Amino acid sequence: MKILIVENEIYLAQSIASRLNDLGYTCDNAATIKEALRDEHYDAILLSTNISGQNFYPVIEKHKSSIIILMISYISNDTVSNPIKAGAKDYIQKPFMIEELIRKLQHLREFDALTQENATYKSYLEHLFENLHTKKIDRRTAFPVLIKTDYQKDADALVFEFAKAIKEPFAFISLSQPGAIERIIKAPRGQLLYLINLQAIKKSEKSKIFNLVENRRAILSSTDTNEEDLTETIVLQSELKIFDHGDILCIDDYVKYVITTFQAKFPDTELSKKLxxxxxSLWEKRKKYGIAKKK
Structure with missing residues (x-):
């Protein structure tokens, strides 16, 4: 981790740098704001707010993509509140223990990594569920809820959209995985649960699951459309049979899927050859399945 220490008290800056260097960090010092505006990237900036007569806000603006920790002598709007509004991440009050500084650095670095990871997952899920046909779960719906679907991703999209609407995370549990029941039992009573693969467990286990989720905020999904209904049941029916992990389609469903999915990508000559x-025959199958040719 590369760190820039912006501090005009030379002894203090060297002392901090020495301790951090011993722990494997790489440190540079800047005694003035002008020196701190060097065109170089740092993972973190330790910024003193009491460099006499110098405006430190340009440092925050210059290094706003870095972790900025303010080193302050006292707490006020000028030393803490306003700089944090400008882009600093946290502060530490002098004198401080180096262990406390390291704890803040590690915490903020982990937070930034998790924020970026979360943004990546969110973007991927939006792409994954794009254009899927889904209904919506009403916020007033009584739990538990059962979703019966012939395509698992439809159910997933429905639950993720619901969680986004109520601004609440949920616990994801696959009932086909070992330890699923223990995870349900250990989950906090008020936590939203999403349980998939109900169709993959035995009838006796289903009864146990239903008892466990009674009066709990749980959403269950099954790809068995003949599944026994719960008090609240949502049925999702795809417009065409779509491939999912573990699915085996009949020939007609496969041909219909390929034509509908790829006719815009390949000309008829190539599409018929691939089939x-x-x-x-391709024309006849379009007529049979009622598929309009996309131009």
Whole structure:
């Protein structure tokens, strides 16, 4: 981790740098604001707010993508509140223990990494669920809720959209995985639960699951559309049978899926060749399945 220490008390800056260097950090010192505005990237900036007569806000602006920890002598709007509004992440009051500074650095670095990771997952999920046909879970719906669907991603999209709408995370549990029941038992009573693969467990285990989620904020999903209904049940029916992990489609469903999905990408000559049929057969199958050719 590369750190810039902006401090005009030379002895203090060297002391901090020495301790951090011993712990494996790489440190540079800057005794003035002008020196701190060097065109170089740092993972973290330790910024003193009492460099006499010098405006430190340009440092915050210059290094706003870095972790900025303010080193302050006293707490006030000028030393803490306003700089944090400008982009600093945290503060530490002088004199301080180096262990406390390291704890803040590690915490903020982990927080930044988790924030970036969360943004990546969010973007990926939005892409994954794009254009999926879903209903919505009403916020007033009584729990537990059962979603019966012929396509698992439809149910997933529905639950993620609901969690986003109520601004609340949920615990994801696959009932086909070992330890699922223990996880349900250990989950906080008020936590929102999303339990998938209900269709993969035995009837006796289903009864146990239903008892466990009674009067709990749980959403269950099953790809068995003949699943026994709960008090609240949502049925999702895809417009066409779509591949999912573990699915085996009949020939007609497969051909219908390929034509609908890829006819905009390939000309009829190539599409019929990939299906191993003639162009005339392709035309006949469009007619049979009621698929309009996309131009």
């Amino acid at each position: 191993g049929i003639s162009r005339k």
